[in-house]
Amino acid sequence: MQKCNIHKKGLRKVYQLPESVFQILIGSFFILFFLLPNLTKAQNRVIVGKFIIEPPTLENLGFEWYIEGDVNRNATVKVEYRIAASAKEWKKGMPLLRIGGEHITRAGIDYTTPHMFAGSILDLNSNTSYEARFTLEDPDGVEGEAVKVVKVSTRAEPKAASGGRVRHVYSQYYTGEKLEPNYPGLVSAYNGSKETKGDWYVVSEDKVQPGDIIKIHGGLYQGVLLNYPDWNNIPFDGTYFFTAKGTAERPIVIEAAGDGEVIFDGAGAANLFNVMATDHHIFQGLTFRNVGRVFDAGRKHLAGASNLTIRNCRFEDVGEGIRTEYAGSKNFLIQDNVMIGRDDRYRMYGWAAHREGLIPYGTHLMDSYYGIMIYGPGHVIANNSIAFFHDAIGVSTYGTPEKEQDLKAVSIDIYNNDLHLMVDDFIEADGGVHNIRVMRNRGINAAESGISAQPVFGGPAYYIRNVLYNIGQGGALKIHGGVPGLIAYHNTFIAENNAGGGHPNSNYRNNLFLGSDGPTIVAAFPYTTPYSIADYNGYRPNRGAESPENQYVWLSPKGDRQGFKTLNSLSQASGLETHGITIDYDVFENLQKPIQAAKSDKPSPVYYGVDLNFKLNPNGKAVDAGVIIPNINDNFRLKAPDLGALELGSPAVIYGARGLKQDQEFWR
CATH class of the missing domain: 2.60.40.10 (Immunoglobulins)
Structure with a gap:
């Protein structure tokens, strides 16, 4: 104790402190020394x-x-x-x-x-x-x-209520016997007034009520836009406006009657069905064509539909299928539809081709935009077949999420869709917040990237058991903006994972990444946090890479980028992929690599899903090479889960609209 007092006196003398001040400092030091561990524990609790x-x-x-x-x-x-x-x-x-x-x-x-x-x-x-x-x-x-x-x-699929009123609509060209009550066009049936010619089309004598069913009989429904007393009552703009409210138990249903194909031809209009003011509507069994946007379902900060169901419909020659960017839109079900856009059917051009003036607008480069674009919570986009758009499916690039919980893009499902030949990406989760679930989709031919997240606002964004083939230089995943919370499990990516932007809090397991010998790296690990994980994945390096010594690129915790020639050298330096393996195309039964993806000055070849076999070779290295992930691969067949989307011996996955022939391309 005496030594301590001498030491304290010496310190006080050295720093020339008054005794009272020095005693306060010494007391504070001992308080911090003994309390700091408890304070740290409190922060960690x-x-x-x-x-x-x-x-x-x-x-x-x-x-x-x-x-x-x-x-x-x-x-x-x-x-x-x-x-x-x-x-x-x-x-x-x-x-x-x-x-x-x-x-x-x-x-x-x-x-x-x-x-x-x-x-x-x-x-x-x-x-x-x-x-x-x-x-x-x-x-x-x-x-x-x-x-x-x-x-x-879990939700039930919406269905028509029993006991609702039924209204019949016939084409103006129909000459046979008609069921009662019948109306001259959909506008008349929806508003409940048969005398709707001329200015009377705005009158609602007996508007549809919850539980009502409007049956559209087979035929062509095409407005003459410049004729104000036209049969269809959609003068000049060519848009049908729907504004009624159904309920969960008694939705309003507009459906094909079953006596022939129902075709709504937009006659070149910008928007066909405006449903922004609706709640609990079902549209099913209809065909739409020759229009810019078919369903205008919501605009940011303006208005938007909720509980909208669109299923078993066909979209042909359209710029966009369905769009809402309204945060209050919720609980859409978009299911079993076929959507055919206007972009090039035979070549895979990316954005660069247009930017460099190689292809002007109006010649099938960007004549179509999104097949489906949504925002808000609770949407399901499942079993749709989509081709020839800029992007097939997207969560709106909405920006900073709203503070109100019911206005956030959360709990969104995108699964079992069949996606063919996009100018940009197959699926964009760009504005999603939490629990964005992209699962069991098949994407063939995307000129830029496969699945985009630029950004997702926290996640998790689940990418599970997707199959992607023939992807442009952007690679399997497009990641920009510091995207956190990506979880990629059991995907088969016939493309590189060369995402350039740093991203935190990511988890990649049981995936296959197979390069197509392009001049790029096969995999990047730009993880900006030490709690990101990459392990149990399989990689095929690019043999035509410009820098083969940099096939694997890692962003170290210090922020510098390091390149590695082998997976083993990456693992030793980073601690990532300690169970990762190097593979080749012999992990599949019979699958060849695509010809190098499109460059900016020429189109890439186009491949067809029905010609491609993504099943694993029973004797290949991908079998039993994965790790168990609860609720993801509980039903693995052999010693351990397999790598990739298709577990050996599992039932065939149905991609796209159910009921279509699985051995035939859906747009033919």
């Missing part, structure tokens, strides 16, 4: 916040759990689920993704993700009640309710 159940979809459920604390990011959330009231054992789900503090910058956006967990339970039965149990664990302690048990039901 997780504090429970709001728990949110996102809008359920037909097959999936999404959840968010906000927190404070957990500065060292070692908290986890265990997920279990079962059918409610079944008394069955709990099934294990994927853990929720820890999110928070990731910074997103792009096109003026400046957004930092909140501290939370988010995630999904996948591949459930529709119209079924489930129990889900979430257990929050942290070695540093949990303050608050650590276990949440919730009961939530």
